[in-house]
Amino acid sequence: MQFIYFKVCKLSAKPEFIEAAKTGNVLARKCIKCNELHLATVYFCSKCGSKEFENSILKGTGKVVTYTIMTVPPAGFEDLAPYAWVVMELNDSGIRISGFLSNIQKPEDLQIGAVVKVVDFDNRGIILEKS
Amino acid sequence: MEKVCVLGAGSTKYGKLEDSISDITIQASVDAIENAGIKPKEIQAGYISNVFGVADKQVHLGPVVMSNLGISERPSLSIESACGSGSVSFREAFANVAAGFYDAVLVTGTEKVTHAGTDWTTTYFSYCSDFFYEGQAGASFPGLFASMARAYLNEFDATEEDLASVAVKNHENGVLNPKAHLRKKITIDDVMNSAVVASPLKLYDCCPFSDGASSVILCSEKFAKEHSKDYVKVIGSGRGGSPAALQGREHLTTIPSTKIAAEAAYKMAGITSKDVDFAEVHDCFTVAEVIDIEDLGFFKKGTGATAARNGETKLNGSISINPSGGLKSKGHPIGATGVGQIVEVFEQLTGQSGERTVNDAKIGLTQNFGATGASCAVHIFQSV
Numbered sequence: 001m002q003f004i005y006f007k008v009c010k011l012s013a014k015p016e017f018i019e020a021a022k023t024g025n026v027l028a029r030k031c032i033k034c035n036e037l038h039l040a041t042v043y044f045c046s047k048c049g050s051k052e053f054e055n056s057i058l059k060g061t062g063k064v065v066t067y068t069i070m071t072v073p074p075a076g077f078e079d080l081a082p083y084a085w086v087v088m089e090l091n092d093s094g095i096r097i098s099g100f101l102s103n104i105q106k107p108e109d110l111q112i113g114a115v116v117k118v119v120d121f122d123n124r125g126i127i128l129e130k131s
Numbered sequence: 132m133e134k135v136c137v138l139g140a141g142s143t144k145y146g147k148l149e150d151s152i153s154d155i156t157i158q159a160s161v162d163a164i165e166n167a168g169i170k171p172k173e174i175q176a177g178y179i180s181n182v183f184g185v186a187d188k189q190v191h192l193g194p195v196v197m198s199n200l201g202i203s204e205r206p207s208l209s210i211e212s213a214c215g216s217g218s219v220s221f222r223e224a225f226a227n228v229a230a231g232f233y234d235a236v237l238v239t240g241t242e243k244v245t246h247a248g249t250d251w252t253t254t255y256f257s258y259c260s261d262f263f264y265e266g267q268a269g270a271s272f273p274g275l276f277a278s279m280a281r282a283y284l285n286e287f288d289a290t291e292e293d294l295a296s297v298a299v300k301n302h303e304n305g306v307l308n309p310k311a312h313l314r315k316k317i318t319i320d321d322v323m324n325s326a327v328v329a330s331p332l333k334l335y336d337c338c339p340f341s342d343g344a345s346s347v348i349l350c351s352e353k354f355a356k357e358h359s360k361d362y363v364k365v366i367g368s369g370r371g372g373s374p375a376a377l378q379g380r381e382h383l384t385t386i387p388s389t390k391i392a393a394e395a396a397y398k399m400a401g402i403t404s405k406d407v408d409f410a411e412v413h414d415c416f417t418v419a420e421v422i423d424i425e426d427l428g429f430f431k432k433g434t435g436a437t438a439a440r441n442g443e444t445k446l447n448g449s450i451s452i453n454p455s456g457g458l459k460s461k462g463h464p465i466g467a468t469g470v471g472q473i474v475e476v477f478e479q480l481t482g483q484s485g486e487r488t489v490n491d492a493k494i495g496l497t498q499n500f501g502a503t504g505a506s507c508a509v510h511i512f513q514s515v
Contacts, residue, residue: 014263041263066285066383068277069330070269075254077269085270087278087378096378100268107330112285125268 013040021121024060026090026097029053037093060097060118061131062090064111069104076123084109086128088116099126132229134352136362137512139167140477145343145462146312152187152243157199159344159467160239164200167348168360171200174348175233177207180220180240181466183255184209187243196239213259214415215501216240217345217469218508224349225368225510234354240470241344252340256465259502261376273337273416275377275503277329280418282383284331289421289436291331295322296440297417298335298459304446305456307487312341312462322417336417341462345471361481366494367402367511369395375505384433386504389426393498396509397428404428407511408492409451409479411472413500414458420444423498424452427509451489454479469499473510480514 013027017040020027027040032054036047044051067086070077077083084104089096099118104110110130120127141162143155150158156179164171177193184190193207210220217240224238244252257266260275270278283289299319305311322335355362371391374380380387397403404427412427414420421435429450430438438444444452455461455475458468476495478484489495493514500507 066278066282068270068274068281068332069327070271070274071326071330072253072271072273072328073269074257074266074271075250080269083269085265085268085274085278087383098264098268098270098376098378112281123267125264 017041018121020057021060021118021126024118026058026060026095026118028056028058028093028095030056037095039095039097058090058093058095060090062088062116064114064116065089065096066112067110069107086116088128097126099128100124101128101130133231135225135228135365136350136352136355137347137365137473137477138169138350138355138358138360138362139163139348140346140474141166142310142345142471142474143343144310145341145464147245148243148342151189152184152241153189153192153195155243155342155344156192156196156239156241159241159346160196160200160237163237163346163348168358169235169348171202173235174200174202174205174237175235176205176227177237177239178220178224179207179209180216180470181209181242182211182213182216183242183244186247192241212506213501214413214463214465215469215499215506215508216466217471218497218499218510219370219469219506221347221349221470221473221510222368222370222508225365228349228351235348235350237346238349238470239344239346240467242464242466243342245340245342249340264376264378271329273332274329276416276418277332278377279383279422279503280331280416283418283421286384287433287436292319292323293436293440294336294417294421295319297414297420298322300439300445301414301453301457301459304454304487305460307485308456308461311456311460312339313460332416338415338458338463341464343462343464343467343471345467345474347470347473347477362515363477363480364513364515365510366513367396367400369393369399370508371395373505375502377503384422386422386426386500386507388500388504388507389423389498389509392507392509393427396511400511402494402511406494407450407496408494409454409489410496410498411453411455411457411475412498414453415463417459420452420457427496427498446487447490454484454487454489469497469508472497472499476512480512
């Protein structure tokens with residue numbers, strides 16, 4: 001599936017990235033020249049420097065790489081703490097993304113390697129859930 | 132390329148300061164000018180590093196400083212690279228003196244945020260992250276470093292107590308530094324029993340929010356020699372970058388920009404990590420110091436925490452790390468920190484460090500990064 005981005009690269013892919021996240025997917029860009037895969041928010045390939053991409057929809061399921069449990073949160077998150085902020089690695093592609101995971105009180109509630117998935121995107125960024 | 136030297140250094144106390152950001156910036160600058168034994172008119176340009184001047188109603192600090200020094204006609208600029216602003220500013224000044232554009236310049240780093248309160252500061256500091264993926268999703272800076280700490284503890288044979296030993300050591304050094312923010316000894320138990328901020332990091336794993344300003348006079352070697360005063364040579368300068376977001380990094384227990392900057396600085400200086408007598412490194416959180424001392428080549432990957440626990444990084448240990456007390460105890464006024472590290476190295480190499488003197492030190496290194504190490508600068512200094 002090839003989208004218009006390689007012709008109109010000045011447009012941000014964030015709206016489409018957010019829409020994909022809302023349906024549990026991660027929008028990625030595959031470099032047409034070297035096949036390197038990136039999150040759709042990049043403008044140039046980090047491997048070969050090309051800006052010609054085709055879109056790739058990745059399933060938002062993967063494993064926890066690392067995380068923290070936030071007990072002293074930034075503004076806007078006061079009523080949500082404690083919660084986890086998680087770096088996860090998507091299955092198959094190895095692409096990493098990070099996001100917000102609610103209802104995590106203590107380290108025993110989440111393990112490195114646990115299966116998590118993208119379920120939404122809102123004013124808390126990418127929303128994750130434990131599978 | 133001209134050889135570049137530090138001719139003088141000065142600093143306000145770090146902590147909660149009453150004076151305005153413009154006042155503390157000027158005070159540190161005057162301190163450095165007097166320490167260098169020069170007249171303001173000899174300064175040809177000003178480099179000011181600052182992140183949150185907006186919090187104290189003053190951005191565009193350069194002209195305010197220069198005007199108060201009686202040299203309003205001299206050019207100045209402000210540089211922002213998050214917590215790495217000070218060393219970036221120093222690097223730009225270094226490059227301009229090395230290129231021969233200027234003979235002597237003022238480099239002053241400054242920050243004033245404590246009056247804004249912890250909530251404001253936690254929130255605004257999170258804007259230094261890759262906000263779309265990190266700050267927006269509720270990650271604060273303690274949270275981002277806590278994620279690195281969890282990865283480190285999971286990957287290597289290290290404990291939370293080992294990380295705590297970094298804080299204990301830096302507080303020991305800070306007690307000896309009259310300008311440090313937190314001048315009190317602490318124990319491993321104090322750290323372990325302090326409130327969890329972002330697990331596994333606790334309050335005493337974190338540096339404080341501080342106000343403060345630090346300043347140095349940077350000049351050509353010719354200019355330094357003409358002023359017949361103690362000076363220190365800048366023998367290495369390197370910068371590097373990392374993916375802005377942690378998710379973009381293959382390994383979360385190393386900071387790529389530090390390695391890139393260190394390699395460039397060592398190469399320019401013609402030395403290796405073994406030649407360094409002491410270092411001021413970016414210990415915004417205890418885990419950061421552990422990662423730094425590995426990335427700089429002082430300790431093998433995965434052994435930094437053990438080295439800290441065994442006392443190897445203590446003052447006059449096998450390598451003195453953060454004799455000033457580091458960000459942890461000396462304090463972290465983010466725009467000033469990178470310059471403050473250079474002030475410490477200058478004082479160490481010119482015999483002005485009092486009780487916290489590193490014995491027989493000839494070569495000192497500074498490492499200062501922005502955010503989670505998305506940008507980093509490393510500088511190496513040698514006594515004359």
